[in-house]
Amino acid sequence: MTPAPRPWALLAELTHGCPLHCPYCSNPLELTRRSAELTTDEWRDAMRQAGALGVVQTHLSGGEPLLRADLAEIVGAAAAAGLYTQLVTSGVGLTAARLAALTDAGLRSVQLSVQHADAAASDRIGGRRSFADKERAAAVVRDAGLPLGLNVVLHRANLDAVDALIDLAEDWGAERIELANTQFYGWALENRAALLPTRAQLDRARETVERRRRAGGPDLVWVVPDYFGGEPKPCMGGWGARSLTVAPDGTVLPCPVAAALPGLDPPSLRDHSLEWIWDRSAAFNAYRGTDWMRDPCRTCARRTADFGGCRCQAYALTGDAARTDPACALSPDHRLVRDLVDDGPGGAAGPVPDFVYRAPGAAPGRSGSASSPSDADHRA
Amino acid sequence: MNDWRPALVPAAMLRHDAVRDAELLLLPERVVVLSDTAAQILRLCDGDRDVSAIVGELEARYPGAPVAAEAPRFLDRVRGEGWLR
Numbered sequence A: 001m002t003p004a005p006r007p008w009a010l011l012a013e014l015t016h017g018c019p020l021h022c023p024y025c026s027n028p029l030e031l032t033r034r035s036a037e038l039t040t041d042e043w044r045d046a047m048r049q050a051g052a053l054g055v056v057q058t059h060l061s062g063g064e065p066l067l068r069a070d071l072a073e074i075v076g077a078a079a080a081a082g083l084y085t086q087l088v089t090s091g092v093g094l095t096a097a098r099l100a101a102l103t104d105a106g107l108r109s110v111q112l113s114v115q116h117a118d119a120a121a122s123d124r125i126g127g128r129r130s131f132a133d134k135e136r137a138a139a140v141v142r143d144a145g146l147p148l149g150l151n152v153v154l155h156r157a158n159l160d161a162v163d164a165l166i167d168l169a170e171d172w173g174a175e176r177i178e179l180a181n182t183q184f185y186g187w188a189l190e191n192r193a194a195l196l197p198t199r200a201q202l203d204r205a206r207e208t209v210e211r212r213r214r215a216g217g218p219d220l221v222w223v224v225p226d227y228f229g230g231e232p233k234p235c236m237g238g239w240g241a242r243s244l245t246v247a248p249d250g251t252v253l254p255c256p257v258a259a260a261l262p263g264l265d266p267p268s269l270r271d272h273s274l275e276w277i278w279d280r281s282a283a284f285n286a287y288r289g290t291d292w293m294r295d296p297c298r299t300c301a302r303r304t305a306d307f308g309g310c311r312c313q314a315y316a317l318t319g320d321a322a323r324t325d326p327a328c329a330l331s332p333d334h335r336l337v338r339d340l341v342d343d344g345p346g347g348a349a350g351p352v353p354d355f356v357y358r359a360p361g362a363a364p365g366r367s368g369s370a371s372s373p374s375d376a377d378h379r380a
Numbered sequence B: 001m002n003d004w005r006p007a008l009v010p011a012a013m014l015r016h017d018a019v020r021d022a023e024l025l026l027l028p029e030r031v032v033v034l035s036d037t038a039a040q041i042l043r044l045c046d047g048d049r050d051v052s053a054i055v056g057e058l059e060a061r062y063p064g065a066p067v068a069a070e071a072p073r074f075l076d077r078v079r080g081e082g083w084l085r
Helices: A040-053 A071-080 A096-105 A119-126 A131-143 A159-171 A186-190 A199-214 A274-280 A311-318 A335-342 B036-043 B051-061 B067-081
Strands: A009-013 A057-061 A084-089 A109-113 A148-154 A176-181 A219-223 A243-246 B013-017 B022-027 B030-034
Touching: A009 A040, A040 A071, A040 A274, A057 A071, A071 A084, A071 A096, A096 A131, A109 A131, A119 A131, A131 A148, A148 A159, A159 A176, A159 A199, A176 A199, A199 A219, A243 A274, A311 A335, B013 B036, B022 B036, B030 B036, B036 B051, B036 B067, B051 B067
Parallel strands: A009 A057, A009 A243, A057 A084, A084 A109, A109 A148, A148 A176, A176 A219
Antiparallel strands: B013 B022, B022 B030
């Protein structure tokens, strides 16, 4: 077996606690309790190991990473390991003093989430008043001279605001705005009928992005809606190829949503070194390379370009993670997404359900049945 | 650009990657793998040296190389990417 390439990037999910309750949250339906989180020393060691393994960039994310009182120490450990550090935040709690402590520790860049360009709509999607905090946070980042990026998860309730969102990025001094069409896993899959856009919405938004690109302004990153294009996304640049995720409790994953795959048995930093996990663990080798592929991927010319698409999506839609991603037009299961976008709530004028907001126990079929935001989340 | 004293933008971080034995320019969402020459030139962009001083340093290191023509073009291109100011 040829040795695996070294990973470039680490997504560090420092906590699943979050003041927001976004219905498309990429955290798993089963959120990790605060008491199960890695300690400061464990995160320090994780950063040291990541640097030694070849990681050069870390995204400090969550949940809301600012809920970790030891965030500056974790940033400092990452910087000491040579990692370029970016904070990925809701903006809630990002004061000038807090940011100064983080930049002193070596923080390089901030990515701020925004739910909509309109304050009330943004607050409704996030499940809590937060737009004013975000606006303040953007000013704090700009005043500190740090590069600011905005990230917006796009869906039915905000795709018509893409033009206004790009204006907002300019007004707030962002150098970059990532417009990421919703990927349907976990919470977003629970909320798919409410989030799935119409084709007309998507076409208009795409035209807007092209027009605004020609006009200059902030860098625009458009993450394609794979349900609509017929081409699967090259998820994570290949399984166990470029990046890894450390979840709040030390579970190490090839991608942030892979915890949902049954039988993956993802290893933990509490049991193994990061190097062993990357090189040797069954989880990181399960879909690495192309040997695991079946038809139509196995003989497809695009197999080393898109890697058969996303394993988590294949599992979520077909129950088998080794099948071709149904987003691919060549997949025998492609009708599963075609039916949704052509005839389902995204295509036809059907009733659009309310959001199931992200909160512990809020997902259907799990303990509790809350369908509105609860303030319990950030104490979970 | 006569009095331009190139410096990396605050968002950019230049470092040697000992694991891959490569020179890297790190940015918020991007890793650029540099040639050794490109890294050497960018290391001279400290905000103090102007372009002719950078060219002078490189000519001393590489006698006879077409530095005077190529280095300013490279610096302009990197500025165009938004990585130098």
